[in-house]
Amino acid sequence: xxxxxxxxxxxxxxxxxxxxxxxxxxxxxxxxxxxxxxxxxxxxxxxxxxxxxxxxxxxxxxxxxxxxxxxxxxxxxxxxxxxxxxxxxxxxxxxxxxxxxxxxxxxxxxxxxxxxxxxxxxxxxxxxxxxxxxxxxxxxxxxxxxxxxxxxxxxxxxxxxxxxxxxxxxxxxxxxxxxxxxxxxxxxxxxxxxxxxxxxxxxxxxxxxxxxxxxxxxxxxxxxxxxxxxxxxxxxxxxxxxxxxxxxxxxxxxxxxxxxxxxxxxxxxxxxxx
Amino acid sequence: xxxxxxxxxxxxxxxxxxxxxxxxxxxxxxxxxxxxxxxxxxxxxxxxxxxxxxxxxxxxxxxxxxxxxxxxxxxxxxxxxxxxxxxxxxxxxxxxxxxxxxxxxxxxxxxxxxxxxxxxxxxxxxxxxxxxxxxxxxxxxxxxxxxxxxxxxxxxxxxxxxxxxxxxxxxxxxxxxxxxxxxxxxxxxxxxxxxxxxxxxxxxxxxxxxxxxxxxxxxxxxxxxxxxxxxxxxxxxxxxxxxxxxxxxxxxxxxxxxxxxxxxxxxxxxxxxxxxxxxxxxxxxxxxxxxxxxxxxxxxxxxxxxxxxxxxxxxxxxxxxxx
Numbered sequence: 321x322x323x324x325x326x327x328x329x330x331x332x333x334x335x336x337x338x339x340x341x342x343x344x345x346x347x348x349x350x351x352x353x354x355x356x357x358x359x360x361x362x363x364x365x366x367x368x369x370x371x372x373x374x375x376x377x378x379x380x381x382x383x384x385x386x387x388x389x390x391x392x393x394x395x396x397x398x399x400x401x402x403x404x405x406x407x408x409x410x411x412x413x414x415x416x417x418x419x420x421x422x423x424x425x426x427x428x429x430x431x432x433x434x435x436x437x438x439x440x441x442x443x444x445x446x447x448x449x450x451x452x453x454x455x456x457x458x459x460x461x462x463x464x465x466x467x468x469x470x471x472x473x474x475x476x477x478x479x480x481x482x483x484x485x486x487x488x489x490x491x492x493x494x495x496x497x498x499x500x501x502x503x504x505x506x507x508x509x510x511x512x513x514x515x516x517x518x519x520x521x522x523x524x525x526x527x528x529x530x531x532x533x534x535x536x537x538x539x540x541x542x543x544x545x546x547x548x549x550x551x552x553x554x555x556x557x558x559x560x561x562x563x564x565x566x567x568x569x570x571x572x573x574x575x576x577x578x579x580x581x582x583x584x585x586x587x588x589x590x591x592x593x594x
Numbered sequence: 595x596x597x598x599x600x601x602x603x604x605x606x607x608x609x610x611x612x613x614x615x616x617x618x619x620x621x622x623x624x625x626x627x628x629x630x631x632x633x634x635x636x637x638x639x640x641x642x643x644x645x646x647x648x649x650x651x652x653x654x655x656x657x658x659x660x661x662x663x664x665x666x667x668x669x670x671x672x673x674x675x676x677x678x679x680x681x682x683x684x685x686x687x688x689x690x691x692x693x694x695x696x697x698x699x700x701x702x703x704x705x706x707x708x709x710x711x712x713x714x715x716x717x718x719x720x721x722x723x724x725x726x727x728x729x730x731x732x733x734x735x736x737x738x739x740x741x742x743x744x745x746x747x748x749x750x751x752x753x754x755x756x757x758x759x760x761x762x763x764x765x766x767x768x769x770x771x772x773x774x775x776x777x778x779x780x781x782x783x784x785x786x787x788x789x790x791x792x793x794x795x796x797x798x799x800x801x802x803x804x805x806x807x808x809x810x811x812x813x814x815x816x817x818x819x820x821x822x823x824x825x826x827x828x829x830x831x832x833x834x835x836x837x838x839x840x841x842x843x844x845x846x847x848x849x850x851x852x853x854x855x856x857x858x859x860x861x862x863x864x865x866x867x868x869x870x871x872x873x874x875x876x877x878x879x880x881x882x883x884x885x886x887x888x889x890x891x892x893x894x895x896x897x898x899x900x901x902x903x904x905x906x907x908x909x910x911x912x913x914x915x916x917x
Contacts, residue, residue: 339715349751364757410642410643413635429644429647434904436852440654441893442658442880442881442889445881447654462646465650466646466649499636559750577735578731581734585734588734589802
């Protein structure tokens with residue numbers, strides 16, 4: 321009796337779709353504005369007047385978005401790869417060694433979940449500066465990885481703890497060494513947890529602004545969000561070009577989302593499911 | 595400590611229960627107790643992660659706590675402890691006080707409304723509606739957008755001749771049209787609108803995962819016993835999705851208290867100090883003006899606020915499970 325599609329269900333469905341249109345309206349305005357010729361006076365939600373693709377060319381060339389796009393890809397891919405490798409390595413002893421210390425080390429990692437990044441940001445800036453990394457993509461990668469490790473270690477370790485040890489024991493009986501056991505038995509076992517960590521961090525790092533602003537702003541190697549913020553400051557009068565730049569920076573992440581939405585939503589819901 | 599440990603166990607055991615139904619089922623304790631049959635696990639595997647984490651998080655946070663009580667200027671190697679002087683400066687500075695107030699208001703609004711919207715959307719999508727999957731994709735889409743980008747979109751929509759006022763004028767409500775971001779009375783609320791637009795879908799997805807895991811027979815038992823929809827929600831559904839509630843409240847609390855990107859894009863803290871948050875002031879005074887003692891003290895205040903509020907929130911919501 322709960323499960324019948326009644327007239328009220330239909331009404332509900334219509335109401336939610338109306339809300340969904342409101343939710344999509346800003347994205348429509350974004351694309352609409354990005355395609356309008358400069359000096360087209362029509363509003364953000366109106367389709368009228370002259371349209372032009374030239375905004376994209378202008379934004380791409382004057383905004384130097386191509387280089388920024390490459391930098392963003394490098395930062396995201398290298399950071400996520402490093403997070404996965406380090407978290408997988410750390411989770412193995414933390415989940416499997418029966419002594420007291422893995423417990424305490426695990427709690428030390430967990431502390432990172434509640435320490436706000438702002439607390440250490442100024443001392444961190446000076447240590448990274450001393451390493452000579454400010455203005456270098458390596459700085460952002462290092463900070464991204466360190467900041468992401470508490471959550472990644474937490475997810476992978478708790479997952480591995482809930483997984484039976486039979487395969488590892490069988491491998492040991494067959495004379496498989498610890499490194500090969502890790503590579504061929506443990507890592508494949510961890511795959512669902514590693515997938516969740518990869519999805520969440522790929523999106524978070526692609527979108528991250530504050531860290532990249534601190535370490536890369538004004539250098540030759542800005543990531544997309546930093547470049548966009550510089551572009552908006554310089555060309556704030558040229559809204560069509562600004563919106564074209566915003567679309568260019570959003571297309572990769574939105575395309576990935578619509579292609580992989582099932583896994584991405586699962587990652588967000590599953591990784592933090594209550 | 596026991597509380598924290600219980601929280602961790604609760605989080606840990608609830609994870610992946612959808613994808614891995616077998617993982618959370620009771621496991622004979624003999625497996626854990628049984629001696630390892632000759633498997634050597636290299637303890638040093640943990641060292642690389644620990645080193646990076648210590649360099650990026652642990653050491654700077656420890657230094658941050660220390661420097662908050664000192665006159666450290668970020669450049670010279672030496673510094674003197676100055677007691678509570680920096681905190682006196684912070685708590686007598688109108689900018690810091692405005693930022694603290696704004697941050698608390700913003701976090702409270704986001705925590706309340708994002709959870710309300712997320713829960714209502716999740717409940718609506720968890721019915722027999724036919725296009726639930728498509729609707730879920732639509733409402734979640736803004737979550738993956740760069741917060742800075744969504745801030746810029748909204749700063750255009752909320753401009754004096756932007757999209758929001760355009761809509762108001764079209765439907766004959768031009769009296770309500772405002773300079774939303776230029777008026778100190780509306781600016782903070784306008785920032786909240788942009789954040790809620792972007793992240794309500796995130797809360798929705800977490801609530802949906804909780805609702806999908808509800809046992810159908812309990813709900814049917816409620817119907818059979820004559821409980822109305824509100825009674826069923828408060829007595830059956832809400833207690834059973836408590837885990838989702840706790841996570842969502844924590845995420846929105848921490849996200850709201852740390853808010854930087856959208857404010858940076860929309861108002862830069864203005865007009866006046868109407869939308870300054872703790873993070874924007876740390877950025878401005880620490881990195882732009884180089885006032886390190888002030889900024890480290892404010893950062894420590896923020897850390898304490900986050901820690902205390904998260905602890906209180908967890909205590910309050912976790913109690914409901916025990917009842």
